Amino acid sequence: MKRDIYYFCYELLMASAKEVISILKKNYPDIKYYLNFKTPLELFVAAILSAQVRDEVVNATTPNLFKKYRTAKDYMDADLNELVKDIKNISFAGNKAKYIKEACRILAEKYDGKVPDKVEELTELPGIGRKTANVIMINAFNKITGIPVDVHVLRLGYRLGWTTTDKNADRSATELEGLIPKEYWKEFPWLMKAHGRAICKAPEPYCSRCFLSSICPKNGVKRQL
Ligand code: SF4
Numbered sequence: 001m002k003r004d005i006y007y008f009c010y011e012l013l014m015a016s017a018k019e020v021i022s023i024l025k026k027n028y029p030d031i032k033y034y035l036n037f038k039t040p041l042e043l044f045v046a047a048i049l050s051a052q053v054r055d056e057v058v059n060a061t062t063p064n065l066f067k068k069y070r071t072a073k074d075y076m077d078a079d080l081n082e083l084v085k086d087i088k089n090i091s092f093a094g095n096k097a098k099y100i101k102e103a104c105r106i107l108a109e110k111y112d113g114k115v116p117d118k119v120e121e122l123t124e125l126p127g128i129g130r131k132t133a134n135v136i137m138i139n140a141f142n143k144i145t146g147i148p149v150d151v152h153v154l155r156l157g158y159r160l161g162w163t164t165t166d167k168n169a170d171r172s173a174t175e176l177e178g179l180i181p182k183e184y185w186k187e188f189p190w191l192m193k194a195h196g197r198a199i200c201k202a203p204e205p206y207c208s209r210c211f212l213s214s215i216c217p218k219n220g221v222k223r224q225l
Contacts, residue, residue: 021188135148
């Protein structure tokens with residue numbers, strides 16, 4: 001009996017998630033991945049730079065960077081201080097420059113300069129966690145390996161009642177991957193980001209003008225606009 005109730009609730013939650021995704025797709029028809037890149041290496045570097053940095057800032061920094069450093073070896077051989085200067089507008093530039101140099105040394109020495117297309121190999125590289133590995137897998141290789149949980153996915157997944165946490169990205173990813181059908185995993189973070197930026201903002205969402213208001217449980221929302 002308990003098991004039946006669990007599956008009934010789960011089915012309801014999944015149906016609601018599919019409905020929300022469909023509504024979001026209608027409202028944000030032109031969404032696409034937000035960092036500019038042409039090759040897996042460019043995405044690899046841009047993804048490291050993007051931690052806690054707005055996409056616009058990353059996209060303003062990378063054109064010159066990608067022109068100057070074209071291969072993993074170029075980054076490996078770069079003078080650290082010069083690389084820090086090249087990414088000076090990015091938060092934590094010093095640490096990120098070190099990650100990029102060290103990760104690119106491994107790419108050059110172990111992977112013939114190529115970005116590996118396996119999550120286990122990516123997450124062994126400096127600066128690459130589960131979220132970034134999934135971002136690279138999905139957007140550089142079109143291999144759907146998991147849902148990348150950024151701040152928007154974390155916050156909205158919880159407010160919409162799909163996860164039990166808005167603090168723990170790994171737990172949120174596991175819960176969402178158990179709920180959201182895999183066919184949606186690629187676009188899902190883009191939709192969450194679009195809605196998180198436009199309406200479901202942190203810390204106070206605009207619930208009064210949200211087209212999801214009638215079906216959203218608003219978990220954890222203390223004040224709304
Ligand atoms: S109703 Fe409020 S909490 Fe729910 S998605 Fe919309 S803005 Fe976010």
